[in-house]
Amino acid sequence: MRILAAALIGSVTATAAMAAPAPAFKSRTIELPADAAVFPDGPNVKVMTQNCLACHSADMVLDQPLLPRATWAAEVTKMRNVYKAPVSDADAALIVDYLAATHSPP
Amino acid sequence: MSAPSRRALLAQAGSMLALASTSSLAATGPDFAFPGGNGARPLAKDFPQKGSMVLQRSRPPLLETPFTDFDSGVFTPNEKFFVRWHWAPPSDVDTASFRLKVHGQVERELSLSLSELAQFQRVEIAAVNQCSGNSRGFFEPRVPGAQWGNGGMGNARWTGVRLSDVLDKAGVKSGAVAARFSGLDQPTVSEGPWFRKSLNIDRARQPEVIIATAMNGKPLPMLNGYPIRLVVPGWYSTYWIKALNDVELLDAPDDNYWMKTAYLIPDTPHADIKPGQAGVTMVPINRMVPRSFITNLGAGAKLKARSSAALRGLAMGGDCGVAKVEVSADGGQTWSDAKLGRDEGPYSFRQWMTKIRMPDAGTAMLAVRCTNTKGEVQPDKANWNPSGFMRNVVERLSVTVI
Numbered sequence: 001m002r003i004l005a006a007a008l009i010g011s012v013t014a015t016a017a018m019a020a021p022a023p024a025f026k027s028r029t030i031e032l033p034a035d036a037a038v039f040p041d042g043p044n045v046k047v048m049t050q051n052c053l054a055c056h057s058a059d060m061v062l063d064q065p066l067l068p069r070a071t072w073a074a075e076v077t078k079m080r081n082v083y084k085a086p087v088s089d090a091d092a093a094l095i096v097d098y099l100a101a102t103h104s105p106p
Numbered sequence: 107m108s109a110p111s112r113r114a115l116l117a118q119a120g121s122m123l124a125l126a127s128t129s130s131l132a133a134t135g136p137d138f139a140f141p142g143g144n145g146a147r148p149l150a151k152d153f154p155q156k157g158s159m160v161l162q163r164s165r166p167p168l169l170e171t172p173f174t175d176f177d178s179g180v181f182t183p184n185e186k187f188f189v190r191w192h193w194a195p196p197s198d199v200d201t202a203s204f205r206l207k208v209h210g211q212v213e214r215e216l217s218l219s220l221s222e223l224a225q226f227q228r229v230e231i232a233a234v235n236q237c238s239g240n241s242r243g244f245f246e247p248r249v250p251g252a253q254w255g256n257g258g259m260g261n262a263r264w265t266g267v268r269l270s271d272v273l274d275k276a277g278v279k280s281g282a283v284a285a286r287f288s289g290l291d292q293p294t295v296s297e298g299p300w301f302r303k304s305l306n307i308d309r310a311r312q313p314e315v316i317i318a319t320a321m322n323g324k325p326l327p328m329l330n331g332y333p334i335r336l337v338v339p340g341w342y343s344t345y346w347i348k349a350l351n352d353v354e355l356l357d358a359p360d361d362n363y364w365m366k367t368a369y370l371i372p373d374t375p376h377a378d379i380k381p382g383q384a385g386v387t388m389v390p391i392n393r394m395v396p397r398s399f400i401t402n403l404g405a406g407a408k409l410k411a412r413s414s415a416a417l418r419g420l421a422m423g424g425d426c427g428v429a430k431v432e433v434s435a436d437g438g439q440t441w442s443d444a445k446l447g448r449d450e451g452p453y454s455f456r457q458w459m460t461k462i463r464m465p466d467a468g469t470a471m472l473a474v475r476c477t478n479t480k481g482e483v484q485p486d487k488a489n490w491n492p493s494g495f496m497r498n499v500v501e502r503l504s505v506t507v508i
Contacts, residue, residue, distance in 0.1 A: 060160070
């Protein structure tokens with residue numbers, strides 16, 4: 001068996017320690033669990049489900065603090081412009097309405 | 107208004123049952139008591155190769171280490187290590203066909219198999235991996251983003267090969283100014299921005315930057331970057347590209363979205379600005395800063411009046427070692443030194459322990475603060491920036507004294 005040279009880096013001493021040998025790599029496949037959350041009822045909830053869940057689960061939205069409408073509008077714009085979410089202008093407006101109605105400060 | 111019909115009630119019950127079945131694996135988890143609320147999270151036990159984790163987001167997965175797990179030692183078990191993906195993680199890794207490509211401003215392009223990568227000298231380093239936005243949920247005013255508690259961090263013994271050795275094999279051309287890294291994950295929408303991060307060439311060549319093939323002596327879990335990931339000790343996790351398969355040497359600074367627009371911090375002390383403050387220079391986030399935590403007690407713990415209470419926890423220096431950890435039982439008016447545990451290297455968590463005198467019955471505000479070997483101490487006042495990055499305020503914990 002080949003003894004692998006080892007070096008401890010970031011140590012102030014010159015002590016060399018054995019680095020663990022390279023692991024045997026095996027091909028792997030994983031399956032992720034189903035989404036744990038759904039969008040609660042609210043205006044345009046169907047539009048939320050149809051658009052937003054293509055890329056991320058509902059808890060990404062539901063776990064956010066209550067945000068003002070303008071902040072939600074900016075988030076929806078980021079999803080469209082930066083992450084290229086294929087959301088129409090009409091649906092984007094409906095999504096902001098849902099978020100402002102269900103997840104904004106009173 | 108008439109009473110709901112039997113049919114409507116049955117439909118409602120049916121939808122509740124459906125809900126219950128989709129979330130049956132999610133148990134009640136912590137409530138982080140974020141300012142303004144909405145800090146309760148379930149626990150998830152059904153992610154591959156992971157134990158019970160705080161579920162921040164199912165898809166793409168965002169899993170937080172339950173804070174009580176940090177009390178078991180300085181190294182975070184692989185199955186408890188936090189998980190954060192921007193795009194869907196790879197679901198398959200074929201280790202026979204996997205290649206790490208090194209290209210761009212190099213003398214020789216490389217396409218390394220995993221067994222070829224194993225031929226480089228193996229090195230090992232203990233290092234904390236912490237999300238840039240760890241503890242974001244505590245920002246006030248709140249900011250959008252992953253609403254982490256304090257468990258978006260972990261410490262492991264990483265084994266692998268030096269990035270600089272791989273770069274030397276490729277022969278970096280003199281015109282290279284940065285190395286850009288990307289992994290197997292791809293945008294869900296084809297035009298979306300691939301997750302790519304860069305280090306300037308001097309940082310990339312530092313000997314502690316490694317390509318890790320193992321974590322705590324075992325293969326990396328798929329959700330932590332199997333088969334290999336970049337490890338950038340002392341810097342935030344955003345640079346630690348998972349399932350690393352591409353290194354590109356650039357002849358100009360990287361202007362991709364993830365470097366130029368995302369993950370920017372104000373170029374101010376503690377990355378701290380006022381909400382709405384204008385005229386701030388923004389720079390890519392980089393080095394970590396000192397933090398410390400009490401791990402053996404939770405909020406509301408009951409301790410005996412005028413007793414000597416045992417405290418224990420973890421500290422990190424950021425991009426250097428821990429010089430000192432102090433604790434307070436009076437909210438930070440008076441401090442005493444804690445004893446430091448075994449030194450696992452400057453980039454590791456360091457355990458600390460001490461005993462502290464409890465006051466008369468009532469409420470006591472415990473506090474802990476770390477000073478790193480550069481002399482930086484955790485600030486008393488929390489920082490604020492619009493992305494919720496780099497929180498390292500002195501942690502306080504209210505306990506009941508009886």
